[in-house]
Amino acid sequence: MKKVAFKTLGCRLNQYETDAIASQFQNNGFKLVPFDKEADVYVINSCTVTHQSDHKSRNFINQANRKNPDSVLVVTGCMANNAKDELEGRDEINYVVENDQKSSVYSLVEAHYNGEIFHPSKVNSDLFSYGSTDKGFHTRSMIKIQDGCDNFCTFCIIPSVRGRAVSRSIQDVLDNVKSVVANGAKEVVLTGVNIGRYEYKKYKFDDIVEQILDLDGDFRLRISSIEPDGFGDKFLSLLNHPKMTPHLHLCLQSGSEPILLQMRRMYNIKRFKEIVNKVRSVRPDFNITTDIIIGFPNESDQDFESTCNIIKELKFGHVHAFKYSIRKGTRAERMTEQVDEKIKTLRSETLREIADDVKLQYRNQFIGKEQIVLVEKTDGENAKGYGEHYVPVEFKGYELKKNHFYKVKITDINKDIDPVLIGEQVK
């Protein structure tokens, strides 16, 4: 039996795509092994959002080649688009597959073993032909509804590497949801590059969410990362639907109005706060998590302070902060007032402390309350999973099973860097 190993970097969309490709390999008799084990095929689904992600992708390419120099090594994802020539020039890499051909990774490897060698650009370029992710790595079933982005935020390389925004047909999406739910999926996560801009014929993002929520079945819906633009108030009202999980990862990037303008983001602080306040007016414990870029060109101490203040004010459940790094070909690359690395590091530390503090405060409020936890790992008596707010929970119970929902009474919290709620099954 041939063995295949995957390494995924970057966003949830990449994770979804890896899951789907992994399912194809498994359906065709491959055994999935961890990336640090010897395999016949290594697939690296790369990211190029920051310099660090480029660096990591390169390390994994080297690692795979060291483990088995005779393996078939496939590099796909955003770095494959952004540094194609460099990667194609490396002998150890067999295939460099751009994002729009990613769904054909399995066919390429299959052809390779059949002795046919063809260039990835000759294969199918359907962005949505991944099939379902039933044999993937997660209990959550991700459904890709959209790809690409036309926003061109000045720091972002994604529109250049993922291409123009394209939406999947609404019928396809609904069929996909029905099929994963019929196969036992308990949590459906909508994914894409800029899902709030979903638009297929007359259907917008609000419409597709509404139609998914109206489907029958015992599942809950999670919206993954979303930009605070593109959707309307109808979407916000759908957040109260019983099938909808009270969690949004709403990308803020900066708390400073002038910096948001220079980033060419499509919202202002007032609009962002309006969204958060609207959502929390109905469910005060709604979990809003976010992304922050530290040290964007021209970011002054005052701009940074505004970012720290908004984190405290909006009490984000989690802040994914990263230091700004120049991406070639973006407008921000050409901005003259780049921020010194040392200042970025200091600001990162300050921000991390604030974000950790706010996260702990947010999670503390669940002590004494109940969560519906979807179990991801269990030995039958102890289980780990996520509650509906997307906060990690560990609990004790009886005959616990993976991929089942349990009502859990939260009794405590462990105060690690990522504080986990502790609880007991409610019988």
Place this chain on the structure above:
Amino acid sequence: MRSHKVIEIRNLTPSTYVIKMEKKDFTFKTGQYITLGFSGSIDRREYSIYSSEQDNFLEVLIKEVEGGLVSKKLKRCKPGDYLDIDGPFGHFSLKEDEISKKKFLFIATGTGISPIHSFIATHPNMDYQLLHGVRMKEEAYERESYQNNNYILCTSREKSGDFHGRVTEYLKENPVPSDTVCYLCGNCHMIYEAYDILEKQGINLGPIHTEVYF
């Protein structure tokens, strides 16, 4: 990406010019931008569309930026050259149901007047006032395109305009009725300051109402 042939270059000042290109089957919504570069070149920049939706050609208004790469290169293009166009992109656009009903205030600095020119050329009967912030009078690009009473030139370096000072100073001295629909385009600092002034005057601004160039 498609290649479009250059028809004409119109020099408006020693540094600012209009490139007129064939339109082919390109369609856009007034206010949107394209990315532009010489055919085959990797150096591309965003430019708002200057011409109207109904014109049978495409135009962009460009100012050569000191030390700039693409704005300098494009200035040397000639009729018959080919430029690569990608797009249209952007959400800086008018709301259909407001065009014939509302009173508009457009505020632009420098070449930020380009999408406003397109708005007005596409909808000549709009009820609007246009504040154009520049340094000197010669930068009142193709002023004759706008009805005279509606165009207010704010010159910051000399007294030759209709108002001596920045657009933001004009706004402070001439408050805007709160039912006006405002659109702002150009320099980020102007947009930030004007935004603040307008909000204090009771104007409700959404993200589609601003277009930041740099």
